[in-house]
Amino acid sequence: MTRDDEHLRLLSAFHYVLGGLMALASFLPGVHLAFGVLMVTGRLGAERAAPGAAALGSAILGWFFIGLAALVILCGLALATSLLLAGAWLARRRHYLFCLGVAGTACALVPFGTALGIFTILVLARDSVRAEFGRPPLAAKG
Numbered sequence: 001m002t003r004d005d006e007h008l009r010l011l012s013a014f015h016y017v018l019g020g021l022m023a024l025a026s027f028l029p030g031v032h033l034a035f036g037v038l039m040v041t042g043r044l045g046a047e048r049a050a051p052g053a054a055a056l057g058s059a060i061l062g063w064f065f066i067g068l069a070a071l072v073i074l075c076g077l078a079l080a081t082s083l084l085l086a087g088a089w090l091a092r093r094r095h096y097l098f099c100l101g102v103a104g105t106a107c108a109l110v111p112f113g114t115a116l117g118i119f120t121i122l123v124l125a126r127d128s129v130r131a132e133f134g135r136p137p138l139a140a141k142g
Contacts, residue, residue: 004123004126004128004129004132007123007129008090008091008093008123008129008132009091011087011090011116011119011120011123012087012088012090012091013087014087014116015083015084015086015087015090015102015116015120016083016084016087018083018106018109018112018113018116019080019081019082019083019084019086019087020080020084021112022076022079022080022083022109023076023077023080023081023084025076026072026073026075026076026077026079026080027073027076029068029069029072029073029076030069030073032065032068032069033065033066033069033070033073035062035065036061036062036063036064036065036066036067036069037062037066038062039058039059039061039062039065040058040059040062040063040066042055042058042059044058079105079109082098082102082105083102083106085098085102086098086099086102086103090120093132093133093134094133096124096130096133096134096135099120099124100120100121100124102120103116103117103118103120103121103124104117104121105117106120125138127139
Protein backbone atom coordinates (compact mmCIF):
# COMPACT_ATOMS: atom_id res chain seq x y z
CA MET A 1 0.00 0.00 0.00
CA THR A 2 1.46 3.34 -1.04
CA ARG A 3 1.47 6.54 0.99
CA ASP A 4 -1.29 7.96 -1.23
CA ASP A 5 -3.47 4.89 -0.77
CA GLU A 6 -3.05 5.08 3.00
CA HIS A 7 -3.85 8.79 3.10
CA LEU A 8 -6.94 8.41 0.91
CA ARG A 9 -8.15 5.49 3.02
CA LEU A 10 -7.78 7.53 6.22
CA LEU A 11 -9.39 10.60 4.69
CA SER A 12 -12.30 8.46 3.51
CA ALA A 13 -12.83 7.07 7.03
CA PHE A 14 -12.63 10.54 8.59
CA HIS A 15 -15.18 11.85 6.08
CA TYR A 16 -17.54 9.07 7.18
CA VAL A 17 -17.03 9.97 10.84
CA LEU A 18 -17.53 13.71 10.31
CA GLY A 19 -20.54 13.04 8.06
CA GLY A 20 -22.15 10.93 10.78
CA LEU A 21 -21.47 13.55 13.44
CA MET A 22 -22.84 16.25 11.15
CA ALA A 23 -26.01 14.22 10.56
CA LEU A 24 -26.53 13.91 14.31
CA ALA A 25 -25.83 17.59 14.91
CA SER A 26 -28.28 18.52 12.15
CA PHE A 27 -31.18 17.44 14.34
CA LEU A 28 -30.29 19.74 17.25
CA PRO A 29 -32.54 22.52 15.87
CA GLY A 30 -35.40 20.03 16.20
CA VAL A 31 -36.03 21.60 19.61
CA HIS A 32 -36.69 24.95 17.90
CA LEU A 33 -38.87 23.21 15.32
CA ALA A 34 -40.97 21.58 18.04
CA PHE A 35 -41.21 24.87 19.96
CA GLY A 36 -42.38 26.63 16.76
CA VAL A 37 -45.04 23.97 16.17
CA LEU A 38 -46.26 24.41 19.75
CA MET A 39 -46.47 28.17 19.21
CA VAL A 40 -48.39 27.86 15.94
CA THR A 41 -50.84 25.30 17.28
CA GLY A 42 -51.49 27.37 20.42
CA ARG A 43 -50.36 24.79 22.95
CA LEU A 44 -48.10 27.19 24.85
CA GLY A 45 -50.94 29.07 26.52
CA ALA A 46 -50.20 32.56 25.17
CA GLU A 47 -53.61 32.70 23.50
CA ARG A 48 -55.42 32.03 26.76
CA ALA A 49 -53.55 34.79 28.58
CA ALA A 50 -54.08 37.48 25.90
CA PRO A 51 -56.17 36.48 22.89
CA GLY A 52 -56.04 38.39 19.62
CA ALA A 53 -52.81 40.23 18.89
CA ALA A 54 -50.75 38.03 21.21
CA ALA A 55 -51.98 34.92 19.42
CA LEU A 56 -51.09 36.39 16.03
CA GLY A 57 -47.63 37.41 17.24
CA SER A 58 -47.08 33.98 18.71
CA ALA A 59 -48.11 32.32 15.43
CA ILE A 60 -45.81 34.54 13.35
CA LEU A 61 -42.89 33.88 15.68
CA GLY A 62 -43.75 30.17 15.61
CA TRP A 63 -43.62 30.07 11.81
CA PHE A 64 -40.27 31.87 11.95
CA PHE A 65 -38.95 29.20 14.33
CA ILE A 66 -40.30 26.43 12.08
CA GLY A 67 -38.84 27.90 8.89
CA LEU A 68 -35.42 28.67 10.31
CA ALA A 69 -35.10 25.30 12.08
CA ALA A 70 -36.19 23.42 8.95
CA LEU A 71 -33.67 25.33 6.85
CA VAL A 72 -30.82 24.61 9.27
CA ILE A 73 -31.78 20.92 9.49
CA LEU A 74 -31.95 20.56 5.70
CA CYS A 75 -28.63 22.34 5.14
CA GLY A 76 -26.97 20.23 7.82
CA LEU A 77 -28.30 17.01 6.30
CA ALA A 78 -27.16 18.13 2.85
CA LEU A 79 -23.65 18.75 4.17
CA ALA A 80 -23.67 15.42 6.02
CA THR A 81 -24.73 13.64 2.83
CA SER A 82 -22.00 15.43 0.89
CA LEU A 83 -19.38 14.38 3.44
CA LEU A 84 -20.54 10.77 3.30
CA LEU A 85 -20.51 10.77 -0.52
CA ALA A 86 -17.05 12.35 -0.56
CA GLY A 87 -15.85 9.62 1.81
CA ALA A 88 -17.15 6.93 -0.51
CA TRP A 89 -15.78 8.60 -3.63
CA LEU A 90 -12.35 9.23 -2.09
CA ALA A 91 -12.08 5.50 -1.46
CA ARG A 92 -13.09 4.76 -5.08
CA ARG A 93 -11.01 7.59 -6.60
CA ARG A 94 -14.03 9.16 -8.28
CA HIS A 95 -15.50 12.69 -8.61
CA TYR A 96 -12.32 14.65 -7.90
CA LEU A 97 -13.89 18.12 -8.08
CA PHE A 98 -16.78 17.13 -5.82
CA CYS A 99 -14.35 15.80 -3.19
CA LEU A 100 -12.28 18.97 -3.48
CA GLY A 101 -15.38 21.16 -3.09
CA VAL A 102 -16.60 19.22 -0.06
CA ALA A 103 -13.12 19.52 1.47
CA GLY A 104 -13.32 23.28 1.06
CA THR A 105 -16.80 23.39 2.57
CA ALA A 106 -15.72 21.19 5.48
CA CYS A 107 -13.19 23.86 6.43
CA ALA A 108 -16.12 25.85 7.88
CA LEU A 109 -16.79 23.11 10.45
CA VAL A 110 -14.33 24.26 13.10
CA PRO A 111 -12.20 22.53 14.42
CA PHE A 112 -12.44 18.98 13.03
CA GLY A 113 -13.82 19.90 9.62
CA THR A 114 -11.11 22.52 9.19
CA ALA A 115 -8.35 19.99 9.79
CA LEU A 116 -10.03 17.38 7.60
CA GLY A 117 -10.66 19.87 4.81
CA ILE A 118 -7.10 21.18 4.78
CA PHE A 119 -5.55 17.71 4.82
CA THR A 120 -7.91 16.54 2.08
CA ILE A 121 -7.03 19.51 -0.11
CA LEU A 122 -3.31 18.90 0.46
CA VAL A 123 -3.60 15.23 -0.46
CA LEU A 124 -5.82 15.88 -3.49
CA ALA A 125 -3.35 18.49 -4.77
CA ARG A 126 -0.60 15.88 -5.21
CA ASP A 127 0.05 14.98 -8.83
CA SER A 128 0.20 11.27 -7.93
CA VAL A 129 -3.27 11.46 -6.34
CA ARG A 130 -4.64 13.51 -9.24
CA ALA A 131 -3.40 10.75 -11.57
CA GLU A 132 -5.32 8.14 -9.53
CA PHE A 133 -8.47 10.19 -10.11
CA GLY A 134 -7.66 10.43 -13.82
CA ARG A 135 -6.82 14.14 -13.63
CA PRO A 136 -3.85 15.79 -15.35
CA PRO A 137 -0.97 17.07 -13.19
CA LEU A 138 -1.13 20.63 -11.90
CA ALA A 139 2.26 21.70 -13.19
CA ALA A 140 4.18 20.40 -16.19
CA LYS A 141 7.52 18.98 -15.17
CA GLY A 142 10.42 19.86 -17.40
